[in-house]
Amino acid sequence: MAVRGRPAGSYGIDAAWVPWMWVGYTILYGLLALGSFAWWDNPWWLGVLFVLIAATCAAGAALYWYVTLRGKFLAWATLLDDVALGDGELALDLGCGHGAVAIEVARRNPGTVVNGIDLWRSIDQSGNSPEAFLRNADLNGVRDRITVATGDMTRLPYGEDVFALVTASLAIHNIPTAAGRREAVAEAWRVLRPGGTLLVTDIRRTAEYASVLRDAGADVASPVSLGWRMWWSGPWMKTRRLTAVKPHPTTVR
Incomplete structure (x- = not known):
């Protein structure tokens, strides 16, 4: 449940x-x-x-x-209703901040270890730090299944095909260049294992992300608006969801 x-x-x-x-x-x-x-x-x-x-x-x-303070938590609660991870599987949250998404993933999947990576910039989120993330993990009883790293999402320090779930909540748009955003999406796809799910929410550039994923061979539906609960001041700053499942390699006979 x-x-x-x-x-x-x-x-x-x-x-x-x-x-x-x-x-x-x-x-x-x-x-x-x-x-x-x-x-x-x-x-x-x-x-x-x-x-x-x-x-x-x-x-x-x-x-x-x-x-x-509330809407993004409700939105992610709904999004994660469609994700179930097995014991021993790994998840990764890009631009994890205080751990809102990573901790929710860990709470819902008791056998999953969740990794968070961030540059910890306070301009993107007030009071942003690894210590703040880990304090929240402690409060939710998931500290033993949380790891944090300082790093750039355009050069992830992980191998290929590692994670069953990769998430990014309002993070990739903070990369200022189109080339950098393409690298971040390509890196997220690289570390996702076959059969795993990539789940991204962002306020702009989601069509750009979808294009990168299609070029990588992903079957990606058009980004979908999450509704007024994720309007950052109004409909001109709406949040969209992008979901992709990494296919298994084609067996060559």
């Missing part, structure tokens, strides 16, 4: 500057609206426009906080 619910612990804020940016815009346009109505000789419609912009920014901030 699948474990449900948000894992215990603290998981930081994804790109923490972004919701505060929306809060700043809310204050700015709120003040402009107040000035337009109270002090300045502006057309009435300009004040109304400032109010609407301020309300939109406030809604964007609120939705972002919801996604980073």
